[in-house]
Amino acid sequence: MSKNTNAIKDKIKKKDSAARQFVNQFAAEDEERKTDIKKNNDNNNINNDVNINNDIVNDSKTDIDLKNNNNEDNIINTTSILSSILDDEEPSKEFVGIYFDADVHKGLNKLVINKSRNKKKKKGIKSKIVNDVIRQVLEAEGILSKKGD
């Protein structure tokens, strides 16, 4: 990239522009579409790809067929995160743009598709998952106090 482009970029990067939000929204949808197509192509494999223990199945009252594969190295308890998707409380929201590693983003989209299947309220699940993972980390670090405390 030329110096020139970089200078312009710095100028541009100062704010999260409407353009960036608009384009990124497309990029996210594209990624989901690709994941969706892949999912339809190998429908049988997808559940094995997602590594979540099966408590969530009862918890979220869906008929998602997940493999019971409890990874002890997990720092984060996926059960409570994913079950909290059904929480009723709605704190105020803020929109931010975040760069994910490509594989993490793909994985997240897969997870969202799995979790939102058969669910009436599909909107906001992705944000909910990411938000609640970060919330757990922040609670563990003592930066946020535990919900309900």
Place this chain on the structure above:
Amino acid sequence: MSVAKIITFGISKGGCSKSTSSGITSFLLSREEKVLAIDMDSQGNLTSFLTGEYDICDVFENKTVLEAITNGDARPYIFNVKENLDIIPSNDYLATLAKTMYSNKLGLDALEKALKPVMDRYDWIIIDTPPGLYEQTLLPLATKSDEGSYAIVMFDGSMFAYYAIPKFMEIIQATQEAYNPNLKTLGILFSLIDSRAKENEAMELAVEEDYPKLKFESVIKRKATTRRLSIEGFESNKELDNAIEYYVPFVEEMKKRVKKH
């Protein structure tokens, strides 16, 4: 096998000579090389400008870039204008692009997919866009080419256009990051410049300060003959040379910049 270089003319403001400039550039390039012009504005000004057809709604019904994108193949929607110059037209229905893309689950690579079968038939693909942040602008910028894809920012020397430059730059930058890593801003073209306007020099300085070295040296001045070109057309037009006078050095400069990249 060589493929077409893509040049998208844009700015987030109307009336900055996008259609006129993309049209004359297509015409000049086609004197020596093979050119495909694409109209991405539902106003269809480039379509009318190059084909001389003003009843675009009827004449090109279901034969536009909208159908090319929806069907994923541009070939049936290419019209020959003259030797070495083809166009994919647009008309009013292109306004439904966002909705059509959504219901057909099309991504921002939809134009790229439609153009794939014809990329090796042309040396240049020249695209006119509407002013503003729409799919019509994003699709061309997201279209990759092995020979390079470029954006040209149109600027008419006005205060409104000055503030529209960074907006279009942001669109370019965001599209480059998310879709087309090789997309480059080829330059800022000053057009419709009034020789007598005293603020010209200040505008030049301001643009040079904000975007060093991006301004094309060639400047397109306001000319009655250029304006009349949309009435007289390119064929057997006695004032043609006069009308496109300022564009001749611009197109040479543009080709040089493309070569350098």
